[in-house]
Amino acid sequence: MITYALYFAFGCFGLGLLFNLWRIATGPENADRILALDTMVINIIALLILYGIWQGTTVYYEASMLVAMVGFVSTVAYCRFVLRGDIIE
C-alpha cells in the first residue's frame, strides 16, 4: 500500500514541477518567476525525501537539507537583485 501511495505522491509532485515550469516560462512578472523557482525547490525537496523512502535509506536527508538552504539563499538573492540592483550592499 505504501508503494502505491508513494507512486501517487511522486506523480503529484512531478506534475507540480511541470506547473512551475509553465509559470516560469509564461510568468508576466519577475516576482512570478522567483515564486515559481522557490516552489520548484520545495517540490524537489519533497521528491528527494520520497525517493529516500522508496529506497529505504536516510542518505537523502542531508541532500534535501542542502537543497533547502541553497534554495532559500538563492530566492533571497534574486529578490535583492531585482529590488536593489545589488545583492550585498
Place this chain on the structure above:
Amino acid sequence: MELATDILISFFLVLAGIFGLVGSFGLVKLKDTMQRLHAPTKATTLGVGGVLIASMLYFLLVKGSLSFHELLITLFLFLTAPISAHFIAKTFVQARIKESDLPPTGREYGWSIHDDPPLVDDDRKPDE
C-alpha cells in the same frame, strides 16, 4: 498492526501529494501575482510537511530507527517560507505599484522599498 501502520503512512503520503499539487496548480490557475503568492507559500509547504511526517513515521515504525533530520528540515522550511514570500511581495510592490497608491504607514518613516532606512545613532550618512 502492520496494516494500521501502512494506512497511516499512506494517508500522510496521499495528503502531502494533494497539498503539493494544489499549491502548484494554484500557481498556474490564479489570476494575479499577489493572489498567486498565496498558493505555493502555504499549500506546498504543508505538502512538504506531510511528506516529512510520512518519512519520519516510515523510518520509525517500519525500519525501527528514529531520526530527527526531518524535524530539522521541517523547521527550516516553515521558518524560511514566510521570509521568501515577504521578499517576493516586496519585489512585486516595488515593480508594479506606484508609491502614491500605497496606503500611508502611519509612522514617521515611509515604505522601506521607497524610503531610506531611518538613521541609527552614529556618524554614517545615508547613501545618495
